Structure formats: C-alpha cells, structure tokens
Amino acid sequence: MADREINPFATQATWFPRFEKGVFWIFRLATYAVLLSGFAVFGTIVVKGAGTVFTTRAPFLNVAFLTQAPETLYVFEYDGAKHELGAKDYRAFRETEEAKAKAAGKPAPKFESVESIVYSSGGIFPAIVGTILLVVGSMAIALVLGVASAIYLSEYAKNGPVVRFIRLAIINLAGVPSIVFGLFGYGMFVIFLGWNVSLLAGWFTLAFMVLPVVITASEEALRAVPRGFRDASLALGSTKWQTIRKAVLPYALPGVLTSSILGVARVAGETAPIMFTAAYVVRDRLPWQVSQVSDFFFQGVMALPYHIYVVSSKIPQNVYTERVQYGAAFVFLMLVAAIATGSILLRNRLRGRYQW
Amino acid sequence: MVTTTPVMPASESLDPSAPPRPAANQRLFDSIPMRATPVTPARTVIDIQNLDFFYGAKQALFDVNLALEEKRVTAFIGPSGCGKSTLLRCLNRMNDLIDGTRIARGSIEIRGIDIHRRDVDPIELRKRVGMVFQKSNPFPKSIYENIVYGLRLQGVRDKTRLDEVVERSLKGAALWDEVKDRLHESGLGLSGGQQQRLCIARAIAVEPEVILMDEPCSALDPIATAKIEELIHDLKRDYTIVIVTHSMQQAARVSDKTAFFYMGKLVEYNDTRTIFMHPANAQTEAYVSGRFG
Numbered sequence: 001m002a003d004r005e006i007n008p009f010a011t012q013a014t015w016f017p018r019f020e021k022g023v024f025w026i027f028r029l030a031t032y033a034v035l036l037s038g039f040a041v042f043g044t045i046v047v048k049g050a051g052t053v054f055t056t057r058a059p060f061l062n063v064a065f066l067t068q069a070p071e072t073l074y075v076f077e078y079d080g081a082k083h084e085l086g087a088k089d090y091r092a093f094r095e096t097e098e099a100k101a102k103a104a105g106k107p108a109p110k111f112e113s114v115e116s117i118v119y120s121s122g123g124i125f126p127a128i129v130g131t132i133l134l135v136v137g138s139m140a141i142a143l144v145l146g147v148a149s150a151i152y153l154s155e156y157a158k159n160g161p162v163v164r165f166i167r168l169a170i171i172n173l174a175g176v177p178s179i180v181f182g183l184f185g186y187g188m189f190v191i192f193l194g195w196n197v198s199l200l201a202g203w204f205t206l207a208f209m210v211l212p213v214v215i216t217a218s219e220e221a222l223r224a225v226p227r228g229f230r231d232a233s234l235a236l237g238s239t240k241w242q243t244i245r246k247a248v249l250p251y252a253l254p255g256v257l258t259s260s261i262l263g264v265a266r267v268a269g270e271t272a273p274i275m276f277t278a279a280y281v282v283r284d285r286l287p288w289q290v291s292q293v294s295d296f297f298f299q300g301v302m303a304l305p306y307h308i309y310v311v312s313s314k315i316p317q318n319v320y321t322e323r324v325q326y327g328a329a330f331v332f333l334m335l336v337a338a339i340a341t342g343s344i345l346l347r348n349r350l351r352g353r354y355q356w
Numbered sequence: 357m358v359t360t361t362p363v364m365p366a367s368e369s370l371d372p373s374a375p376p377r378p379a380a381n382q383r384l385f386d387s388i389p390m391r392a393t394p395v396t397p398a399r400t401v402i403d404i405q406n407l408d409f410f411y412g413a414k415q416a417l418f419d420v421n422l423a424l425e426e427k428r429v430t431a432f433i434g435p436s437g438c439g440k441s442t443l444l445r446c447l448n449r450m451n452d453l454i455d456g457t458r459i460a461r462g463s464i465e466i467r468g469i470d471i472h473r474r475d476v477d478p479i480e481l482r483k484r485v486g487m488v489f490q491k492s493n494p495f496p497k498s499i500y501e502n503i504v505y506g507l508r509l510q511g512v513r514d515k516t517r518l519d520e521v522v523e524r525s526l527k528g529a530a531l532w533d534e535v536k537d538r539l540h541e542s543g544l545g546l547s548g549g550q551q552q553r554l555c556i557a558r559a560i561a562v563e564p565e566v567i568l569m570d571e572p573c574s575a576l577d578p579i580a581t582a583k584i585e586e587l588i589h590d591l592k593r594d595y596t597i598v599i600v601t602h603s604m605q606q607a608a609r610v611s612d613k614t615a616f617f618y619m620g621k622l623v624e625y626n627d628t629r630t631i632f633m634h635p636a637n638a639q640t641e642a643y644v645s646g647r648f649g
Contacts, residue, residue: 158455228493232555235450236506236562237483246509247495354496 049330202278549580
C-alpha cells in the first residue's frame, strides 16, 4: 500500500493570495477608470462636435464653420415658422421681406420673439488661424532660446554653483502656474514694453512658459549624443562650435523635437497666458489684413482655447450655444493632433537621417 | 592561432613569489612573429620632459620623460590606471577638454615646439596629431562624409580633391577594396573592424604627422585585430604612431619601441625587443612575463 501522496507545492491556505488579488483588482479598476474618463471626454467632444464640423451632404464638411468669422445667431418666428439665421443673412432676409411687403402694399412683416445669441453662428476661422500663429511663433522662439541655453549649459558652462542654481531656477519655472506667466507677460510685454495685446506679447509669454520643458529636454538630448562623436570631431581639429554644430546638434535634434511636441500641445491649449497678452474675444479682420508689415506683430488675434472659454462661460447659455462650443473644442483637438503629428513625422524623418 | 594562447598557465601567473623564469620571455617571443627589426635611432618627434599631470587633486603622471621617434611605432603598455592613456591624450591636448585637468610641471615638445605655448592653438595641434579611439566612433553619415569631415571643417569644397582624399585615405587604411562600391552608404553599416579602419582613414585624411591610437583593437576579434596591426605596420612608413595597448602580444607584434608605465610613472622605455627579452627593471620583467597586471 502506497503512502498517501504529499504535494509540497500545494496552495497554502493563507489570506495573502486573496489580498494580492484584491490589490490587483484595485489597480485594474483604477486603470479602467482613467480609460473611461478619457473616452468620456473625447467621446462627448467628438460626438457633439462632429455634428457641427461634418455635414450629411457633400462636401460632408461644414466649410462655413471652418472658414468664416463668428457671427451673432438670430432665432425668430416669421410667418408661423421658426428660423435660425446668422446676422448677415438675418438682415438680408429681413430687408427682402420688408421690400416684398412694401411692393405688395402690405404692412411691414412681423418678426416675432427675435432672440440674438452672440458668436453662435458663422465659424471659427480667425481663432484657428490665431492659434496656429501663436503655436508656430512661440515654439520658434522657445526652440531658439531653449536649444541655445541648453547648449550653453551642457556644452560650455563649467558645472559649478552658478549652473546648479540656473538648473534649479529652470525646474522651478516649470512649476509656475500658467496664469502667473500670463500676468508676467501682461506686465512685461503688454505694459512695460508697450506692445499692447499683440501676437508678439503672446509669443514671448507662451515661449517663456514652455522654455523649461524645452531646455531640460534639449539638455537631455544633447547629453544622449555619444561622447565618441565629440571626441572624434575634436581630434580632427574642429573647434568646439564646429563640433557642436556638426557632430552633436544634428544627432540631438530628434530628441529635442520629441519633447517639443509636448510643448506644442501645451502652448496650443493654454488660455491663461494669452488672455491678457494676445487674445481678442472677437476680431473681424484676419491677421494678414494689416496695412503694414510691422502691424502684423502688434495685433491681437483670436485663439481657439480662449474662444472656447468665451463661448462657454461669457455668454448666456442656451441650446443654440452648444453647437459652436463643441464644434470649436472638436476642431481644437484635431488641430493639436495635426500639429503633433506633423512634429512626429518631422522627428521620424530626422531620426532616420541621423540615427546612430 | 598561436598568438592568442596564454603565454603561461594561469596558475603560475597568479603566484607573484614564483621564481623568475628566464625561459618565459623567450617563449613569448618564440610564439610571436616579431616584425620589428632592430631599431636604429631616429629623429625625435615628441619630447616629453618631467611631466606631472593632475586630475583635480589626484596626480596621474609623475615626472615622465620620454622621446618618441619619427616614423616608428611606440607602444605604451601597463596595467589599467597606470596613466598610459592619460599621457596619450596629453599629446594632442585632448585632456584640455576635461574639467580640472592640469599639467603641473614639465613640457611636451613636438618638433621642438612646446605644445602648451600660448601661441599654440590646440585646434591646429590636433590637425597635426590625429587620434583613433578605443571604441570605433564613425559618425552616422556615409563613409565618404566620414572621411571628408576634417577637410570640410577646413573649408575644402573642391569635389575632385575630396574624392582624391577619400580614395587615398581608404587605400591608406586598407579599406578601399571593401567599400569602394558603397562610399555613400552609412559608415555604421560596416563591421567593427571596418569601422575602426574607417576611423583610421578619417584620421589620416587630414594628413597628420602623428597618429595616436588608444587601444584601437580592444573591441575587435582576432582577425580584425590582425588587419589593424598589419595596417599599423604599413602606416609606419608615413606616420609616427603611438599606440596604447593592453595586449603585450600586440605591443610585441606592432611596435618598435615600448614604454612600460606603472602607477603613473614611466618604468622603462626601450626597443621593444629589449623590453620583452631583457628588461632592465624587475617590474617590467614581471609585467611582460604575465606575472602581474
């Protein structure tokens, strides 16, 4: 008769496996919660915004929304039917109807319960243009300043207390709330330098806001370039600047761009820094409609995030305002995605060229 | 391969108190094809006098006196941390680039000119004293662009001149036949040994007088190593070569003169044959016969 089999690997009856499983489930649920809220945000914007941006008839795109300036929406009853018209169309409609009535010798037609809702008709074209201009300009400034100071910090400066202090300052700058940057820009550029509310002031304010990210990431990218490249270049009799220019910077560029992509999203999305420095609630003229070139830099622009803020909190809300709110949010998301995709493609191309 | 077999059984080499075995060195040399013909003294190119070198507060070189001869291969040997690479990097002032390094005393003269003189530009010095590094470091560019890098820095634009230099340098580095059909492909596509020869080609493209090699074969397999060693032998016709190596066999195979360093001091400097066969110093003898280091 064989002894009863003893299984040394049998599960030990303790509380621990069950506890482990419970913790594991908490982690899993946390992840799902994050995912779910993400989907909820994107889903709402996409579902509601798509209704504004796309149409069911060809060309399936609400061209007016993407190419026109905002208008006041007029909602009224006329002739027993309910009409929704933008300001221009409303005026034209009214005039023709009145003229028709006059010609027929009838009394002036009655427009009943006329409601005007600002910014809820027309499109958001000036805001799209303004946002693109703000992003491009401020990223250009941030990259030039950021890469330059990163080169100085990581290649030229001797690592001493001064450099340590500068690094600390940069890290602290990254933690400053964006509204503070907005106030700084207002005090510095708008008032002290007298640039008024202008593209230029917005560019610099936004650039300063993303500078810490750009500098830190650029330094990281510069450090990641193998020492061998520098040594080889210097040993061939190149100056320090030639070495940086030819043997370091090209190989750091993909890394710099990677981090800048994050900067792009932030620059495009921040409202606080531009509301004192660059953004107009509404502006009919487009940025290139200026009488002389210098005016271009000293004009305020509309910007998508600020426009969203205005249409969602600065005007009385009703069923007619939702259209432009979600439409603008949807276009904004798409725009940021497009700019980010552009930077990613550029980075990948550079990476292909300068891989080591 | 004969050259890669250990010279002594490991158990013997571990015992420092073992009595000296005169036959050991003889065996080393029997096993290595010595190409270095007995050296006739040549003109001194680099003259190092009483050199004391510091990394911060730590002294790395102590009173080094050494005269390197023209168109000879001089090997620096010694255990890790003995200062041989430091000295090599002094010769083209690559140490200037490291914070906190300084030469406290002594001088290095190349062709009679102290390289630390105020009117010596390290950039110009490095054009005359090229360097090949331990880890092959071609730029992630085409083979062609790697080689013309130095010339482009000097502002050479003439296409025919660049083409000429590329061909001459690659031939000089015994790489031409292997890469002549793919000059515009990335230098990183080459094998380790080819990459190192590309680096040598890049160094000789700017026509230096002296080539410094910092353990150029330490990352290579024996066949690639043999090719580089052959190349060093050929380069000797036109260049003065200083090579730092961990492999005593390599020093014996490629060099005419050998300098043995220990703890930052130059222990012995002589013809390679003498250093290996009849070292004057007991430490040298112990090191070259593999009893320490």
